[in-house]
Amino acid sequence: MLRTMELTRPVKLSAAPGGRTALSAASVAVILLPAALLALALTAHEVLPNKQPVLHSAQYGYLLIVLFGAYALWAIFAFASEGAFRRLRTQAPITALIIGIVGVWELLTLKLDSLPLPYFPSPVKIADALIDDREKLLICTLYSLRLLFLGYLIGAFFGLVTGLLMGWYKQFQYWINPFLRFIGPIPATAWIPVVLLVFPSSFTASLFLIALGTWFPVAVMTWSGIAGVNKSFFEVAKTLGASERYLVFKVAFPAAFPLVFIGLFMGLGTSFVTLVVAEMLGVKAGLGFYITWAQGWAEYYKVYAALLIMAVLFSTIMTLLFKARDRVLIWQKGLIKW
Amino acid sequence: MVTRAQGGRIVIQDVSRTFEDRGSQVVALGNVNLDIEPGEFISLIGPSGCGKSTLLRLVTGLDRPSSGEIRLDGEVVRDSHYSRGLVFQDPTLFPWKSIWGNVATGLEARGVLKERKGEVDKFLELVGLKGFERAYPHQLSGGMAQRAALARALVNHPKVLLLDEPLGALDAFTRMNLQDEILRIWQERRTTMIFVTHDIDEAVYLSDRVVIMTPRPAKIKEIVKIDLPRPRARNGGTFFEYRSRILESLQLAPEAVQPEYIV
Ligand SMILES: Nc1ncnc2c1ncn2[C@@H]1O[C@H](COP(=O)(O)OP(=O)(O)OP(=O)(O)O)[C@@H](O)[C@H]1O
Ligand SMILES: [Mg+2]
Numbered sequence: 001m002l003r004t005m006e007l008t009r010p011v012k013l014s015a016a017p018g019g020r021t022a023l024s025a026a027s028v029a030v031i032l033l034p035a036a037l038l039a040l041a042l043t044a045h046e047v048l049p050n051k052q053p054v055l056h057s058a059q060y061g062y063l064l065i066v067l068f069g070a071y072a073l074w075a076i077f078a079f080a081s082e083g084a085f086r087r088l089r090t091q092a093p094i095t096a097l098i099i100g101i102v103g104v105w106e107l108l109t110l111k112l113d114s115l116p117l118p119y120f121p122s123p124v125k126i127a128d129a130l131i132d133d134r135e136k137l138l139i140c141t142l143y144s145l146r147l148l149f150l151g152y153l154i155g156a157f158f159g160l161v162t163g164l165l166m167g168w169y170k171q172f173q174y175w176i177n178p179f180l181r182f183i184g185p186i187p188a189t190a191w192i193p194v195v196l197l198v199f200p201s202s203f204t205a206s207l208f209l210i211a212l213g214t215w216f217p218v219a220v221m222t223w224s225g226i227a228g229v230n231k232s233f234f235e236v237a238k239t240l241g242a243s244e245r246y247l248v249f250k251v252a253f254p255a256a257f258p259l260v261f262i263g264l265f266m267g268l269g270t271s272f273v274t275l276v277v278a279e280m281l282g283v284k285a286g287l288g289f290y291i292t293w294a295q296g297w298a299e300y301y302k303v304y305a306a307l308l309i310m311a312v313l314f315s316t317i318m319t320l321l322f323k324a325r326d327r328v329l330i331w332q333k334g335l336i337k338w
Numbered sequence: 339m340v341t342r343a344q345g346g347r348i349v350i351q352d353v354s355r356t357f358e359d360r361g362s363q364v365v366a367l368g369n370v371n372l373d374i375e376p377g378e379f380i381s382l383i384g385p386s387g388c389g390k391s392t393l394l395r396l397v398t399g400l401d402r403p404s405s406g407e408i409r410l411d412g413e414v415v416r417d418s419h420y421s422r423g424l425v426f427q428d429p430t431l432f433p434w435k436s437i438w439g440n441v442a443t444g445l446e447a448r449g450v451l452k453e454r455k456g457e458v459d460k461f462l463e464l465v466g467l468k469g470f471e472r473a474y475p476h477q478l479s480g481g482m483a484q485r486a487a488l489a490r491a492l493v494n495h496p497k498v499l500l501l502d503e504p505l506g507a508l509d510a511f512t513r514m515n516l517q518d519e520i521l522r523i524w525q526e527r528r529t530t531m532i533f534v535t536h537d538i539d540e541a542v543y544l545s546d547r548v549v550i551m552t553p554r555p556a557k558i559k560e561i562v563k564i565d566l567p568r569p570r571a572r573n574g575g576t577f578f579e580y581r582s583r584i585l586e587s588l589q590l591a592p593e594a595v596q597p598e599y600i601v
Contacts, residue, residue: 241420
């Protein structure tokens with residue numbers, strides 16, 4: 001066990017006389033690096049004078065202290081188990097880089113005032129927006145989430161149904177294919193002028209757009225997935241007494257799922273785009289709306305705050321989708337990890 | 339332990355099957371007649387392309403004859419039915435199902451899985467895959483996959499089990515093991531077996547009768563009844579006599595194995 005680890009990992013662990021594992025100086029140094037950088041950033045933050053106006057400089061300091069404490073806790077836990085230690089050892093360099101970037105960014109902005117305002121605010125200024133505008137941001141986030149989820153679920157549902165019918169029934173494919181081909185490739189956002197006219201509210205209009213944008217990739221991938229299922233699977237199932245219903249839902253659909261998932265993934269990406277654009281152009285709520293509104297007042301630090309929330313939100317949703325896939329597709333070898 | 343199959347008499351009457359291929363007609367099977375007793379073990383042997391797989395597909399009902407008919411216990415075969423199991427040359431396990439799930443497919447498809455969960459375990463044990471229930475097909479060796487496919491076909495208690503070169507891709511050792519397993523299952527269940535093979539020894543070792551087929555025209559050339567007591571020795575004198583008789587019969591067959599084209 002230890003030997004294979006030494007072969008595959010740069011971590012050097014050797015059995016100490018007491019039977020416990022001792023660590024090489026190099027890996028200890030790597031693990032200490034993020035902590036050292038956090039301490040450095042904290043010192044710079046507290047000692048150097050601010051050259052730009054910010055409201056929550058003290059709170060930003062607390063945040064750095066909390067982060068330092070969290071990292072220390074992680075490190076302590078890591079020394080208790082080998083797996084956690086290896087994780088920490090691999091994650092430490094990238095963590096250090098991120099801390100370094102944020103630290104340099106604060107130096108260039110808040111401490112040296114060398115980047116033009118208001119376009120390049122300091123991280124502390126962005127924290128200002130997150131703290132002072134938290135209620136507004138929370139409401140906007142919830143509005144965005146509601147629109148995104150409803151739109152995506154509706155689009156994915158219709159995409160699955162369309163793809164399934166097209167893959168299974170020649171007739172259906174004949175009638176739907178031309179529409180899918182002509183309407184599908186148009187970016188959903190291009191419909192905005194028309195759709196805002198036709199629908200009773202900007203909410204329903206955006207819902208429709210997100211659903212449309214999701215529908216297309218899901219339908220296409222489900223269709224091609226089902227149409228491409230190895231015919232032997234159906235023959236085997238038939239000799240085992242399968243009904244058509246069983247063939248569709250228990251053979252065709254699971255066999256096509258790897259492609260269906262790619263459709264769901266692409267649809268999710270499109271739905272993010274459509275959501276933000278729709279909110280910027282029509283809807284009077286949500287993170288996209290917040291961004292245009294903040295931009296109107298030239299409050300770029302608020303724009304960045306909203307972008308940060310979006311990054312966290314969208315990447316979390318994406319991660320959840322991949323986690324769900326890993327559950328469904330445990331039978332597949334060599335999955336891409338997200 | 340496992341209930342014996344009831345019935346399983348197959349009557350193949352004047353069956354032929356032609357395929358259209360860009361205007362010309364390919365005779366995959368021309369006028370085949372064969373009566374198979376319930377519980378009999380039949381081997382089909384013959385050169386590549388002589389219509390063995392085609393015949394099996396017709397007997398399962400995945401395909402229909404161009405003329406003639408096939409009856410199972412007096413009823414004309416029209417569509418696939420779980421009473422006629424087929425094990426393909428390639429195991430074709432469903433990759434998204436565990437081994438347990440694969441074997442359970444027949445019961446699940448017929449909606450009787452809840453009452454008969456025990457059967458799945460029974461057949462997994464029968465083919466020696468106990469302990470691999472939760473594995474996925476890509477984690478199995480070729481021989482294990484083939485055994486899983488066998489259990490999957492058996493779980494429905496078919497009256498007739500059709501095996502299309504199920505052991506073709508295996509090494510000699512695994513192959514002999516599986517031959518004995520198939521024999522054991524057959525003796526326990528008395529399912530009617532039609533076993534396609536390219537291996538003469540295998541045919542003699544397993545079968546009550548060996549059906550020798552020829553291409554051009556694709557039909558039955560000769561039927562050799564193997565009158566050897568079981569268990570059979572693979573190297574007895576009589577065994578070799580049967581072996582050389584089949585060999586002779588096959589060598590007399592025309593060399594060309596291409597299907598006949600009637601323009
Ligand atoms: N769907 C089809 N369309 C056209 N021709 C076919 C079709 N299926 C089989 N044939 C033809 O029928 C003939 C018999 O095929 P079959 O698969 O039954 O042979 P086989 O005896 O099983 O051969 P092998 O031992 O190589 O598996 C072949 O010449 C093949 O080209
Ligand atoms: Mg064949």
